[in-house]
Amino acid sequence: DVKVTQSSRYLVKRTGEKVFLECVQDMDHENMFWYRQDPGLGLRLIYFSYDVKMKEKGDIPEGYSVSREKKERFSLILESASTNQTSMYLCASSPDSSTDTQYFGPGTRLTVL
Amino acid sequence: AQSVAQPEDQVNVAEGNPLTVKCTYSVSGNPYLFWYVQYPNRGLQFLLKYITGDNLVKGSYGFEAEFNKSQTSFHLKKPSALVSDSALYFCAVSRDYKLSFGAGTTVTVRA
Numbered sequence: 001d002v003k004v005t006q007s008s009r010y011l012v013k014r015t016g017e018k019v020f021l022e023c024v025q026d027m028d029h030e031n032m033f034w035y036r037q038d039p040g041l042g043l044r045l046i047y048f049s050y051d052v053k054m055k056e057k058g059d060i061p062e063g064y065s066v067s068r069e070k071k072e073r074f075s076l077i078l079e080s081a082s083t084n085q086t087s088m089y090l091c092a093s094s095p096d097s098s099t100d101t102q103y104f105g106p107g108t109r110l111t112v113l
Numbered sequence: 114a115q116s117v118a119q120p121e122d123q124v125n126v127a128e129g130n131p132l133t134v135k136c137t138y139s140v141s142g143n144p145y146l147f148w149y150v151q152y153p154n155r156g157l158q159f160l161l162k163y164i165t166g167d168n169l170v171k172g173s174y175g176f177e178a179e180f181n182k183s184q185t186s187f188h189l190k191k192p193s194a195l196v197s198d199s200a201l202y203f204c205a206v207s208r209d210y211k212l213s214f215g216a217g218t219t220v221t222v223r224a
Contacts, residue, residue, distance in 0.1 A: 004156075031210055040122075042203060042214040043157075050210065058211065090156060098207045099145050099164045104156040 023091030032074035119215035136204030145207035
């Protein structure tokens with residue numbers, strides 16, 4: 001079975017802090033994704049990586065950056081956390097093509113005070 | 114632009130009754146459509162997908178979905194709902210390796 005793990009289930013940070021969310025997949029997938037989930041808005045793509053050190057902005061990249069130094073690990077970085085970044089963050093991975101299923105981690109619920 | 118819409122925020126059914134969760138899509142080209150389910154405090158789990166071929170797609174946990182090109186719909190169905198099917202359901206369309214999700218439909222199955 002594909003396994004996608006995220007470093008924390010719950011995280012509480014203060015405004016202005018730098019926040020790192022880590023995601024690891026164990027299936028040698030090419031693609032990795034970061035989404036945020038908010039009630040009534042579904043999931044929105046923040047960033048996408050299709051290879052090591054390669055990244056592409058999603059629909060809502062403002063205030064976020066990412067890092068993919070190794071194939072299995074994809075990090076989401078909030079340079080200076082703000083209260084409007086309080087949300088559920090979901091990481092996903094998929095093999096290669098547009099028809100491939102994305103597999104999701106359990107999510108990190110981030111609260112910024 | 115590729116997008117999906119889920120017209121119902123909530124669906125309530127009695128256990129044993131048929132369950133339908135609606136999804137319509139707007140895409141250019143061939144649509145690649147997905148259904149995911151999210152149980153409380155969990156990540157998303159894949160249910161099924163339509164890529165090509167038979168319009169009726171069977172998936173996990175007894176769910177199926179019907180692709181209808183003329184109505185641009187991809188409704189999720191289950192013939193006999195269980196209380197354990199209570200969850201948040203998302204429809205999604207694939208575009209350039211990325212998924213665009215609907216807003217989600219909360220399903221409540223009462224005993």
